[in-house]
Amino acid sequence: MKFQVVLSALLACSSAVVASPIENLFKYRAVKASHSKNINSTLPAWNGSNSSNVTYANGTNSTTNTTTAESSQLQIIVTGGQVPITNSSLTHTNYTRLFNSSSALNITELYNVARVVNETIQDKSSAGAVVVANAKSLEAVSFFFSIIFDTEKPIVVTEDSAYAIPVANNKNATKRGVLSVTSDKLVYSGVFTPPTACSYGAGLPVAIVDDQDEVKWFFDASKPTLISSDSIIRKEYSNFTTPYGLLENGVPIVPIVYDGGYSSSLIDSLSSAVQGLVVVSSGSTNSTSSTIESTEIPVVYAQANTPLNFIDNKDVPKNAVGAGYLSPIKAQILLSIAAVNGVTSKSALESIFP
Numbered sequence: 001m002k003f004q005v006v007l008s009a010l011l012a013c014s015s016a017v018v019a020s021p022i023e024n025l026f027k028y029r030a031v032k033a034s035h036s037k038n039i040n041s042t043l044p045a046w047n048g049s050n051s052s053n054v055t056y057a058n059g060t061n062s063t064t065n066t067t068t069a070e071s072s073q074l075q076i077i078v079t080g081g082q083v084p085i086t087n088s089s090l091t092h093t094n095y096t097r098l099f100n101s102s103s104a105l106n107i108t109e110l111y112n113v114a115r116v117v118n119e120t121i122q123d124k125s126s127a128g129a130v131v132v133a134n135a136k137s138l139e140a141v142s143f144f145f146s147i148i149f150d151t152e153k154p155i156v157v158t159e160d161s162a163y164a165i166p167v168a169n170n171k172n173a174t175k176r177g178v179l180s181v182t183s184d185k186l187v188y189s190g191v192f193t194p195p196t197a198c199s200y201g202a203g204l205p206v207a208i209v210d211d212q213d214e215v216k217w218f219f220d221a222s223k224p225t226l227i228s229s230d231s232i233i234r235k236e237y238s239n240f241t242t243p244y245g246l247l248e249n250g251v252p253i254v255p256i257v258y259d260g261g262y263s264s265s266l267i268d269s270l271s272s273a274v275q276g277l278v279v280v281s282s283g284s285t286n287s288t289s290s291t292i293e294s295t296e297i298p299v300v301y302a303q304a305n306t307p308l309n310f311i312d313n314k315d316v317p318k319n320a321v322g323a324g325y326l327s328p329i330k331a332q333i334l335l336s337i338a339a340v341n342g343v344t345s346k347s348a349l350e351s352i353f354p
């Protein structure tokens, strides 16, 4: 019985990744030009000024209060997912609804949400932020925020704000990087949030929320090595924590594709349409003979079939990079952030990926 449950969870994991065959990507060719540097969406885009006087999505003004206020207010930013109908029981919380999306947020939307979250946590009166996202976006949002926010204030990404508020209010939630809370009340490090629809076995929980809304931590506070203060990402790529690369390099297109036998000319012609590729490694642990590689654009191999696996640089074609323990979606986010900052060389990517 138990074995069957585990097996079906693994099957659910393997089908959860939205990958497409390479042929489908040619539709991007036509739209690439219009995507470039075009970061319009439902939210105002970064306009390049560092002004704190910007308009929120809902039309109200953001007034940053510079007088030192008590750090007590928890900001809840909603992009989809579950929020309680009445918040009368929740003191010291403040809801902002950006949009109510039911599909996975793309990189443009992620940067736009990040801008609002950033303003919130820069505000001295805010104790931290809770970001409510739909289930499909939880992995991407929490991994994205883990990379781009280097702050001591707690940022908790969740499908359901009821579980995340006790976590964000917990004194010991700080100094752990971005956290995510799944609907089964497990708290994960944002870097290790389980892949979409794959709730157990695939992430590393750091705490559980009990029925009295008490948070039981499994470990002392520490950050994942990928984003610790000694990490390459924090030491050499501090521009990953800023949005300014978007103004220079525009919004990258980094699709996820299945491995398969494609001709090298097909891959070469793709490189004019996209800024990078994530290849879902085909079952076996060794993809060195795969035909998907490019000298023009970064190609990263990641594995989806098993909860956590390691794809080494020796397991992939010569001109490609292994995603290490990152899932295809996490690899896509990291590769997109690198592309936004103009970091595309194989050696640089090898140092960034675990």
Ligand SMILES: *[C@@H]1O[C@H](CO)[C@@H](O)[C@H](O)[C@H]1NC(C)=O
Pocket (backbone or CB within 6 Å): 038, 040
């Ligand atoms: C995006 O914004 C630019 C500048 O604000 C504007 O010229 C353009 O028409 C907008 N595009 C869309 C699709 O709204």
Ligand SMILES: *[C@@H]1O[C@H](CO)[C@@H](O)[C@H](O)[C@H]1NC(C)=O
Pocket (backbone or CB within 6 Å): 048, 049, 050, 244
């Ligand atoms: C905004 O500030 C950051 C850091 O202070 C700086 O690197 C960046 O160039 C500024 N951007 C603009 C458009 O002034």
Ligand SMILES: *[C@@H]1O[C@H](CO)[C@@H](O)[C@H](O)[C@H]1NC(C)=O
Pocket (backbone or CB within 6 Å): 053
């Ligand atoms: C905020 O923006 C408004 C409208 O653009 C402007 O009138 C006002 O002076 C700005 N306030 C600050 C503090 O920059």
Ligand SMILES: *[C@@H]1O[C@H](CO)[C@@H](O)[C@H](O)[C@H]1NC(C)=O
Pocket (backbone or CB within 6 Å): 059, 060, 061
């Ligand atoms: C936002 O600020 C501007 C300039 O200070 C003001 O004209 C406008 O009425 C404000 N909007 C709201 C919704 O408060």
Ligand SMILES: *[C@@H]1O[C@H](CO)[C@@H](O)[C@H](O)[C@H]1NC(C)=O
Pocket (backbone or CB within 6 Å): 063, 065, 066, 067, 069
């Ligand atoms: C800023 O904080 C002070 C002290 O808490 C308060 O009196 C004032 O109204 C606040 N200003 C704004 C614009 O929120």
Ligand SMILES: *[C@@H]1O[C@H](CO)[C@@H](O)[C@H](O)[C@H]1NC(C)=O
Pocket (backbone or CB within 6 Å): 062, 063, 093, 094, 095
């Ligand atoms: C929510 O946050 C905004 C902006 O920080 C602030 O102006 C507003 O007063 C807050 N609302 C409540 C109910 O605290």
Ligand SMILES: *[C@@H]1O[C@H](CO)[C@@H](O)[C@H](O)[C@H]1NC(C)=O
Pocket (backbone or CB within 6 Å): 056, 058, 059, 060, 094, 095, 096, 097
């Ligand atoms: C708009 O956002 C502000 C700031 O977060 C919030 O206080 C206010 O209630 C929101 N207004 C509406 C109509 O949603």
Ligand SMILES: *[C@@H]1O[C@H](CO)[C@@H](O)[C@H](O)[C@H]1NC(C)=O
Pocket (backbone or CB within 6 Å): 035, 040, 041, 106, 107, 108, 109, 251, 252
């Ligand atoms: C992201 O989604 C928005 C709609 O929510 C769309 O306008 C935008 O073009 C998308 N951006 C990319 C890079 O796909």
Ligand SMILES: *[C@@H]1O[C@H](CO)[C@@H](O)[C@H](O)[C@H]1NC(C)=O
Pocket (backbone or CB within 6 Å): 170, 171, 172, 215
């Ligand atoms: C936080 O951790 C300290 C020890 O590091 C412990 O004494 C305290 O009870 C913890 N607080 C909570 C709310 O878990």
Ligand SMILES: *[C@@H]1O[C@H](CO)[C@@H](O)[C@H](O)[C@H]1NC(C)=O
Pocket (backbone or CB within 6 Å): 114, 115, 118, 119, 122, 148, 149, 241, 242, 243
């Ligand atoms: C957050 O705001 C700070 C201060 O304005 C800025 O230096 C930083 O680049 C911003 N980070 C992001 C991810 O927007």
Ligand SMILES: *[C@@H]1O[C@H](CO)[C@@H](O)[C@H](O)[C@H]1NC(C)=O
Pocket (backbone or CB within 6 Å): 285, 286, 287, 288, 314, 315
């Ligand atoms: C993958 O295959 C290549 C070439 O056949 C070999 O050199 C490499 O050691 C293999 N890697 C693993 C992990 O088996």
Ligand SMILES: *[C@@H]1O[C@H](CO)[C@@H](O)[C@H](O)[C@H]1NC(C)=O
Pocket (backbone or CB within 6 Å): 236, 237, 238, 239, 240, 244, 245, 248, 340, 341, 342, 343
């Ligand atoms: C970001 O930093 C890296 C490493 O220092 C550098 O190679 C890259 O050009 C920077 N990107 C931008 C947009 O400044």
